[in-house]
Amino acid sequence: MLNRTADSVARATPEPLARKVRGISDKGLAWLFISPTILLLLAINIFPLFWAIYLSFTNYRANRPNEVVKNVGLANYKRILGDQDVWIAMQTTAHFVFWTILLQTLIGFTLAWLIDRKFRGHAFWTTIILVPMMLSPAVVGNFWRFLYEPQIGLFAYAISFVSGIPPTDVQMLSNVSLAPWSIIIVDTWMWTPYVMLICLAGLRSIPEYLYEAAEVDRASNWRQFWSITLPMALPFIMLAVLFRGIENFKMFDMVTLLTGGGPGSTTEVASITLKRQAFESWRTGYSSAFAIILFVAVFGLANIYVKALNKVKQR
Amino acid sequence: MKSTLKLTLGLASAMLASTAASNVAQAEDLTLCWAAWDPANALVELSKDFTKESGIGMKFEFVPWTNYADRFLNELNSKGKLCDLIIGDSQWIGGAAENGHYVKLNDFFDKEKISMDDFVPATVVGYSEWPKNTPNYWALPAMGDVVGWTYRKDWFSRPELQKEFKEKYGWDLAAPTTFDQLKQIAEFFQKREIDGKTVYGASIYTERGSEGITMGAMDVLYSFGFQYENPKKPYEMEGFVNSEKSVKGLEFYKALYDCCTPPGASNSYMGEGVDAFKSGQVAMHMNFAFTWPGLQKDENVGGDKIGYFVNPKGPDGDQFAQLGGQGISVVSYSDKQESALKYIKWFANKDVQAKWWSLGGFSCLNAVVKDPNFPSSQPYAQTFLDSMAIVKDFWAEPSYAPLLQASQKRFHDYVVAGQGSAKDALDGLVKDWTSVFQDDGKM
Numbered sequence: 001m002l003n004r005t006a007d008s009v010a011r012a013t014p015e016p017l018a019r020k021v022r023g024i025s026d027k028g029l030a031w032l033f034i035s036p037t038i039l040l041l042l043a044i045n046i047f048p049l050f051w052a053i054y055l056s057f058t059n060y061r062a063n064r065p066n067e068v069v070k071n072v073g074l075a076n077y078k079r080i081l082g083d084q085d086v087w088i089a090m091q092t093t094a095h096f097v098f099w100t101i102l103l104q105t106l107i108g109f110t111l112a113w114l115i116d117r118k119f120r121g122h123a124f125w126t127t128i129i130l131v132p133m134m135l136s137p138a139v140v141g142n143f144w145r146f147l148y149e150p151q152i153g154l155f156a157y158a159i160s161f162v163s164g165i166p167p168t169d170v171q172m173l174s175n176v177s178l179a180p181w182s183i184i185i186v187d188t189w190m191w192t193p194y195v196m197l198i199c200l201a202g203l204r205s206i207p208e209y210l211y212e213a214a215e216v217d218r219a220s221n222w223r224q225f226w227s228i229t230l231p232m233a234l235p236f237i238m239l240a241v242l243f244r245g246i247e248n249f250k251m252f253d254m255v256t257l258l259t260g261g262g263p264g265s266t267t268e269v270a271s272i273t274l275k276r277q278a279f280e281s282w283r284t285g286y287s288s289a290f291a292i293i294l295f296v297a298v299f300g301l302a303n304i305y306v307k308a309l310n311k312v313k314q315r
Numbered sequence: 316m317k318s319t320l321k322l323t324l325g326l327a328s329a330m331l332a333s334t335a336a337s338n339v340a341q342a343e344d345l346t347l348c349w350a351a352w353d354p355a356n357a358l359v360e361l362s363k364d365f366t367k368e369s370g371i372g373m374k375f376e377f378v379p380w381t382n383y384a385d386r387f388l389n390e391l392n393s394k395g396k397l398c399d400l401i402i403g404d405s406q407w408i409g410g411a412a413e414n415g416h417y418v419k420l421n422d423f424f425d426k427e428k429i430s431m432d433d434f435v436p437a438t439v440v441g442y443s444e445w446p447k448n449t450p451n452y453w454a455l456p457a458m459g460d461v462v463g464w465t466y467r468k469d470w471f472s473r474p475e476l477q478k479e480f481k482e483k484y485g486w487d488l489a490a491p492t493t494f495d496q497l498k499q500i501a502e503f504f505q506k507r508e509i510d511g512k513t514v515y516g517a518s519i520y521t522e523r524g525s526e527g528i529t530m531g532a533m534d535v536l537y538s539f540g541f542q543y544e545n546p547k548k549p550y551e552m553e554g555f556v557n558s559e560k561s562v563k564g565l566e567f568y569k570a571l572y573d574c575c576t577p578p579g580a581s582n583s584y585m586g587e588g589v590d591a592f593k594s595g596q597v598a599m600h601m602n603f604a605f606t607w608p609g610l611q612k613d614e615n616v617g618g619d620k621i622g623y624f625v626n627p628k629g630p631d632g633d634q635f636a637q638l639g640g641q642g643i644s645v646v647s648y649s650d651k652q653e654s655a656l657k658y659i660k661w662f663a664n665k666d667v668q669a670k671w672w673s674l675g676g677f678s679c680l681n682a683v684v685k686d687p688n689f690p691s692s693q694p695y696a697q698t699f700l701d702s703m704a705i706v707k708d709f710w711a712e713p714s715y716a717p718l719l720q721a722s723q724k725r726f727h728d729y730v731v732a733g734q735g736s737a738k739d740a741l742d743g744l745v746k747d748w749t750s751v752f753q754d755d756g757k758m
Contacts, residue, residue, distance in 0.1 A: 174581035262523035264732025
């Protein structure tokens with residue numbers, strides 16, 4: 001049937017075009033198909049990357065088009081690596097990435113494990129749990145800002161109800177100690193379902209016969225979990241950690257919407273510092289160097305992580 | 316058949332003609348770029364008269380304040396042709412002039428006999444001149460604005476509150492004239508029950524992301540004796556920015572934030588301030604004058620319930636206020652500069668300026684603001700006039716953005732996050748600003 005269709009298509013192709021197509025090798029055809037994508041990638045990814053690398057060695061400022069652009073060598077890199085504010089922003093980012101990943105992995109895996117029990121109504125609860133992840137970060141940021149509002153926010157009232165502290169004293173976004181946690185809570189609320197989904201895929205991929213064999217060997221539930229469930233789901237968990245790690249390393253929208261980097265600079269993550277340098281201070285050369293440093297850091301860490309992931313998968 | 320052909324030809328010609336006409340009209344349309352706020356809506360109304368008179372259509376590109384600088388500075392830096400006319404922030408003037416974004420208007424003003432002497436002097440220096448205090452004009456003063464205060468006149472006039480206040484502080488509860496008085500009033504109202512609702516002392520600027528806390532803190536610091544630089548030696552900041560008086564001013568601003576603002580007001584700017592006042596949360600409210608027409612009309616807090624006062628005096632009797640507002644400029648990358656200049660000429664007209672004020676814009680033309688009827692034209696008119704007489708503005712240097720970013724960080728770190736001391740914050744600011752000027756080769 002398939003051959004007959006192919007034959008009829010071949011017959012229907014005009015002879016001059018057929019001749020031209022016949023003249024192209026398989027490799028040529030492959031290049032023909034992928035070249036638009038490659039060109040697009042070159043234009044919007046690779047060229048800007050190399051352009052940013054070039055700019056990082058200059059004193060270029062996008063708001064001074066008439067100024068002579070000078071090569072400053074490694075000065076921008078030296079300045080960034082010696083800038084205390086940059087290191088504080090990196091620490092803030094690391095704190096945010098660590099806690100969001102830890103919480104999302106723990107809660108996400110637990111939820112996946114529970115959902116995998118296939119209890120009555122599990123499909124309904126899966127849908128409910130996935131809702132936060134389907135919302136736009138702009139919407140989430142805005143409504144959590146209202147939830148955190150000390151005078152009218154439900155969050156403040158809930159904390160007040162549990163702890164007895166007056167709601168107006170529960171100032172999540174204004175308090176230096178609480179503000180970073182307010183962002184971690186929102187990010188965890190929003191993205192735990194994503195981690196859960198990946199973990200669920202992992203759990204569902206574990207063959208049933210392994211558990212049956214374990215049952216025959218009279219292995220306890222705990223033993224089954226440590227010896228079968230966790231090792232088999234580990235590559236999936238690690239994949240979720242990789243995705244969330246990369247995403248959270250460049251977190252920008254939620255922080256901007258909730259705290260704008262404040263109070264003071266306590267929630268100023270690296271991407272906000274970068275944006276301020278690039279589009280508020282217009283230190284284009286400097287911010288390009290900063291972007292390259294961040295890129296190398298994420299790329300390097302991700303590479304090491306992927307190697308570890310591959311080792312786990314091969315076990 | 317002949318008549319059908321004629322009809323068809325006629326219709327086709329009419330369609331062609333109308334398309335051509337609309338193309339001509341579109342070619343003549345001017346695009347004016349500004350922030351998305353109440354005065355912009357007034358300008359849309361006002362500009363209809365310009366279209367009627369000149370036949371030039373007006374299109375508007377309004378961007379919310381939070382993205383206003385990013386959006387339009389990007390547009391100017393990329394030499395974009397989106398805006399023919401732009402009402403740019405006062406601090407942009409240095410960069411826009413030096414980088415060739417704006418058309419210099421001196422020759423045009425001379426030709427059209429538009430004199431800068433006809434405008435409020437502070438607005439000419441603030442919105443039009445670069446370098447400052449030199450007759451080099453890059454904009455026509457368009458929207459006068461200044462930070463001032465509103466207060467709940469109805470609460471202030473309650474006999475039981477007046478009595479309690481007098482007993483506690485020894486003076487009559489009224490609009491404050493000094494910052495000490497302002498703080499006492501704010502303390503008095505903080506967490507007070509009024510009509511069954513807990514209210515707070517004052518709403519002040521604390522916003523971190525753009526320029527909020529700098530505008531608010533500077534509004535207080537000026538009257539405490541803060542100076543940007545040595546008046547005799549430009550860019551020398553040590554001992555001026557971080558003088559003892561400046562330190563006291565910043566300490567006062569933090570004390571006001573700590574004692575007397577609504578809970579959670581750690582990122583408040585114009586919009587949040589208006590919300591706090593309109594919802595009856597605060598007794599006093601720091602904000603730019605452009606918010607006053609809207610508040611005056613508000614059913615809950617406007618009318619007789621609202622009062623206005625000029626930024627109070629500092630400990631030594633100095634009294635200044637933070638300048639806001641903008642001038643209107645012709646973008647040098649526009650292909651329609653002639654039409655844009657026609658708009659400026661029209662806008663400078665006295666009758667247009669009078670209508671601008673009546674619609675809710677804040678005219679900077681002396682003929683309007685010095686009119687004998689002006690102070691009584693609106694309840695806030697006198698406060699606006701008095702405030703405009705004492706203005707000071709932030710740096711308008713080409714590097715204003717990094718200068719602003721440094722002050723945003725230093726002030727927010729100290730005032731809101733409570734990190735370090737006022738002296739540390741101002742010493743740090745001198746360091747940051749020095750570094751910016753050194754980068755610029757000005758030091």
